[in-house]
Amino acid sequence: MKYTKYVICIIVLVAFALFPIACLAESKKEKNSIVFGAARPLSGPLAIYEETAFGPIYKMWIDEINEKGGIYVEEYGKKLPIETIIYDDKSDMGTMTRLLEKLMLEDKVDFVFPPASTAFLFAAGAVANRHGYILMGAEGGATTITDMLPAMPYFFGVLNYSDHNQMPALADLYEEWGVKKVAIIFIEDLHGIEYSGVATREFGKRGIEIALVKSTPPDIKDVSPILKEAKALNVDAFCSFTYPDTGFLVTGQSIELGFNPKAIVFGPGGNFAVYKKIFGKDVVEGVLAYGAWNYKSSPAAKEFYEKFISRYPEDILDWWGHLPYYAGLQCLEQAIEKAGTLNQKKVRDVLATEKFDTVLGETWFDMFGDGGGLLAVECYAGQIGQWQNGVFEVVGPKEKATAKAIYPKPPWPTK
Amino acid sequence: MIMKIVDVLICGLLLGGIYALIAVGLSLQYGVARVLNISHGELIMLGAFGTWSLYTFFDINPLISLVICGPVLFLAGFALHKTLFKSLLKSSGSIGAFEGSSLLACFGLLFIIQNIAITSWGADIKGYSYLSVPVNLGGAIFAANRLVTLAFAVGIGITFYLFLARTRLGKAIRAAAQDPAAAGLMGVNINHVLALCFGFGALMAGFAGVLLSMCYPVKATMGLEYTIIAIIVVVLGGLGSIPGSFIGGFILGIIGSIVSYIEPSLSLAAYYIIFILLLLVKPTGIMGK
Amino acid sequence: MNISTVLTKRSVVGGLVILILLIIFITLPLYAPAYTVILLTAIFMYIVLTVSWALFSGPTGYMSLAPAAFFGVGIYTAAILGMKLPLIVVIVCGGFFSFFLALLVGALTLRLRGIYFAIFTFGLVMLIAYLLLFWELHVTGTRGRFVIAVGHNTVYYIMYGNLVILLIVAVFVRRSKFGLALRSIGENEDAAAHTGVNVTLVKIVTFAISAFFIGTAGAVMATRWTYIDPFIAFNPLFSFMPVLMAIFGGTGQLWGPIIGAAIFAYLEEFLITRFPYYYMLIFGIILVIAILYMPKGLVGLIQKWRKGGGVV
The missing domain is CATH 3.40.50.2300 (Response regulator)
Structure with missing residues (x-):
């Protein structure tokens, strides 16, 4: 009796301690998928973003890619479907930055999705640049980022904002x-x-x-x-x-x-x-x-709209962000295919220099010197x-x- | 000028009525049952979502929802106290320990209710328009839904006050609030009374949710914001005092309205300034002993 | 075997365990994966918050909801001074600003007891956030601030050092006359005053000491957060978390808040990464069950087990 209690205690502790090791073991599999990681607000005051803003868009995009069999990556000579690791950041800045580092350092995901809201996006931009990960933005954007962009080569802003335009x-x-x-x-x-x-x-x-x-x-x-x-x-x-x-x-x-x-x-x-x-x-x-x-706005926008409402209730449509968010993901997809690799630097360089064909029509990024970029003003549908x-x-x-x-x-x- | 002052004051009363209604339930739950119900706002959210669902899917008038959502939440609150808080009360040695452990339990409830709300209703904003029409009161214009809310809030408050003051059960509740041990000796079934009290608190939260949903958008994560307002109003007015909640609510509403008129960005800061100053002058709230 | 040898044996074993833990944690960044270090930093932060909270609120019974205010002061110190001063100076400044804020608050709230004290301190968090917002908007015109980033190992060591110093202070406070005075305030404040305890001084100083460590923790963590604004810095969550963690662990012993915070923080990490969509539900259920079956926290449970084990 005396010992069973301690045994239970030890088992629970060991199970807990093994959890990070189990995570490590998982990431060392053979490469047959592209892993996207994200720390998104599934709970707390920002949860509305995940529900109606970028959340439905990235889920739809992933399903479409996987229906096609994946993104063709030359380096591996085959199409790789997308897998995701989604964590809940509780709408808390400290948790978000920590989990983003977990995704990059421990889970070693291939790409990350952005967190929700301008402040979180900026913080994530700094974290992503520190670890050399591309951050294709979504919800959020503000004039202050233009001061930071020259020093953030991996940051790509997607949403239009006040003076943009x-x-x-x-x-x-x-x-x-x-x-x-x-x-x-x-x-x-x-x-x-x-x-x-x-x-x-x-x-x-x-x-x-x-x-x-x-x-x-x-x-x-x-x-x-x-x-x-x-x-x-x-x-x-x-x-x-x-x-x-x-x-x-x-x-x-x-x-x-x-x-x-x-x-x-x-x-x-x-x-x-x-x-x-x-x-x-x-x-x-x-x-x-x-x-x-x-x-x-365009036939591509109409096709996007029809796909969206066949999948989601029309009430959650966002006539501002949804199209650019989706276009950003399409740019990333095409950049991976053009680069033929999952190497962040190479994909980033393709994103910075090439033009892409997306739901917005011809789409490109205005780059800030050797730094990051913003989706060009001319590309927006309005x-x-x-x-x-x-x-x-x-x-x-x-x-x-x-x-x-x-x-x-x-x-x-x-x- | 006088017109303007009257206008600002009435605006404050309308807002204050809403605040008072939010606070009355919490005042009962903390003042009598000693549960600092941090999940109070989640009950308000449930009331608001219930009303929204009934209105959107079954076309039921929000005012009729009062008699549907209120009793359902009453039963939920009553059952919660009969099970969870009763056994907490038993296992805690002192009132202080009970307050601590019930706070933790309420935090758990907050998490559970919010997660269920997000998974069943989604995290996006919901809302509907009901009675959002102007009413002209001697030259000044006010919203019909806010006037109705104020009328119901005052009506519910007075009814409940009379219930506490005049009926046998009400007297038992007051006795339990003042001195649980003595009330027990006098033949009051304390556990039963406390559970009823907690249930009444939930009922008030339900009413508040129903009425709020007529004036404000509804979302699953809105609870904590209202809990915080409720706690401030309750402490300002004095724990367990229904008139106190109304006085506290009206003070906050009127001050908020005046400050909004002068400098809206300070309107919420003003609540906390008033609150902090008042506590410094009178540490147990306006109606506190 | 007499009692004294048992005690010595025990304290020797205890001392050894502490020494081993100290060494493990000091050398950890040398061999552990980077994220383990980052996660441990976050857990240490929660332990610092909880132990600091329990340092004052545990013995006195005054439930403070001010931690978020002190934490936010630390964060803002790092945001404003971080680019100009060396990191250590910034962190110590963060601690002292919190310390002085706590002295002021402590002096103001002398008359308040029970729930009034708790809500007052909570109101303070919100008031600071709103006033700061007003100030930044109308006076400085700031729109959010980037915080200078620091390597994760540096942050780890600073947080670890902060924690060790805090624990030493906490042990010292508990064992000294000061701790006795604090407990006597918790039992009966008026009686304590009559027996010659300088109630005011003891309360305010302890409150300020606990604020100091919360402030330093905030200043350290801000460097991991990268970007802040008033509502991110003064998040009410950081007022409630230490309270919950301390109740979860049990406030009677020094190690109650420590294991409470550690397990709570680790459990949360486990749930938000493993069951992100049901994290709140599972966490909520665990909280309710925990408080139902261990009303005195983990400490109470373990003590019960020990006694039970002795009988069987």
Whole structure:
């Protein structure tokens, strides 16, 4: 009796201790697959990214590759299917960076997927460069990365952002419509500060007056004081550079307060199909959001759209990121095939120099010297979108538009 | 100018009503049953998701959901106390030890409930529009759903207060809160009363979830945010006091509204400043003894 | 065999075990895979947080939810000073900033007891995060910060050193008059004051010492995190984790929080990598079962086993 307890104790301890060794043993198999590793937020506040943003895209991409038999890698003389190792980073920065290093150092994965959100993406970029791993980005992007990019040769930004080239496109639209006075609210983080900063600059250049700028903390529960103030100022356009929670709150409270500016921007949040689902097609009519793509953008985009909705509920579609995320993965796939190897440096050099054929059409990266790159501005299917008759149409820039913009936006329907 | 002040105050009351409702349940659970229920927000989330599901799939009016989600959560809370917390109470030597171990258990519950919610509803944002129409009150405009929420919150609060003050069971609960040992001697079945109390806490969380889902988007990871607000309101108002929760909620709501009006980026910081200052002046909350 | 020889035998064995562990951990980076070192750093970090927390909250019974504040101060120190000063100086600075914050908080919260103290300290974490956000937004205009990266072996040794110093301090505090005073505060604060214990001083100093080590841990870990902003640095998770780990291990003994944190952190790593989609569910169930069947934590369980083993 006395000893059984100790024996149980020892067995449990040994089982635990063996777990890292078991992981090591697994990675020493013969090469017959390409292993992608990721630390993604499966739980915690960022879990929504895995559910609706990059999560569905990488899963769909992997399944498609594996249906084709894999990616042909010359070095091995055969097609290699993709396997994944996915860990839960609990939406915690420390856990994410640690698990990313586990994937690179212990599991020795061939490639990594990015984590979710701009801050996590930046941290992962630094980790990936330290270990010489390509980081093909997904959710997140901001002007601050351009200072870091020359020193991050393995970082490839995929998502378009404020001055790359959404706010200039928005300001062009406003100028064309003759918008004179704008109110801005922004969320107090990297995203909001940056969008309001770039928007202020771009609006200023075009002589548009900014009558009100207010920032909101992430968990704000009531924005009606700001909306009332904007209403009293009689602004032509209202910009909400906030996350979905706040954006949905702003929409709801604008309706309730009868706040009807002639143009209204919600992003990120307005670009999600769920936005239409929650408020209905009549309410969202004329609402602008940054993004943007549409199934009318190109035949490839239409094919992507149809594949997506045959696999997932339409509600989780993202009319901003989904197309570029997928294009980034396609670039990586083609770069591996062209390089004919899984060597990070060689694949990276192909990514940096070649052009690829993706859902965005011809796609390439603008490189920062010997550093990393950003998906070229010309490649995006659009920068600004607008809900029209239940469809998120691209309206800016002009040459990418899939429909003519509506201005002024019709007032909120009164039931 | 006066119009503006009244407007800001009413906005604050509307927000405060929501905060109060979130807090009442926790106040009961901690004030009487001594369980610092860190999974309180998850129960609110369940109430909100239940309402959303009923509205989206069966077209059931959210106000009717009150009488569906509330009782279901009551039973869940009651059962939880009868099983989990009762045996914890038995195995802990002191109230201090029980508070520690029940906190750990509640953390476990938080994890379990959130994981089940993510796997069954997904981690994305859900929502619906109900009564999101303007109401004109003497020149100032307010949202119908927020007015309804405030009315229900106050109604539920008063009903429950009367229940505690006037009925036999209510008196037993109050006795158990003040002095469990003496209440036991007086013939009150303490375990039963505590379980009921915990159940009522869950019921309030359910009500809060139902009403919240009319004004805010719903997601599986929203719980902790509301738990934190609830804890702040409860401590501000005084533990176990229903009027305290309402006073605490209204204070936070009004201050938040005033600060939002002047400088929205400080509105949440203001909650904590008020809270910390108040505790320094009166260490047991406004209505605390 | 009389009692004293048994005791000496025991302490000799204990001393040997500790010595072997010390040597294993010192030489570990020489032969262990890199990730083992990184994982151990993270586990050491949790042990530092938990033991520091238990140093003050264990004997006094004051449940502090401030660790995230001290941890965040450490992280921010590393982010702001990391590029300008040598690493060791940065880390010590992180510790001292936390120390001074704790002195201030300690002095403010003298009147608060029980849950009011806990929630006050928690409110403090949130308040600092929101004020920092406001400050960075309106005054410095900062948008997130990159933290200078340091090799994982260096981080490991610094965290290890931090842990060893903390354990020495903890043992010293427990065995000294100071520890006795702390426990007497936990039993009955008023009585302790009457017997001539300077309650205020003892409480504040211990609180500040525990904050010092949490702050240094934060400054060290920030170098692994690479990029931070106020809400990443002041994450309420780091207030709850030490409490849970300490309760899980049992606060009665010094080694309770140590094994509690180690097993808790390792279990979590095991689950998020092996069962990522059901990590929370399994972890939650383990927490509930653990508290049901070992209400006094691992320490209580082991003590019960020992007694039980003696009888059988």
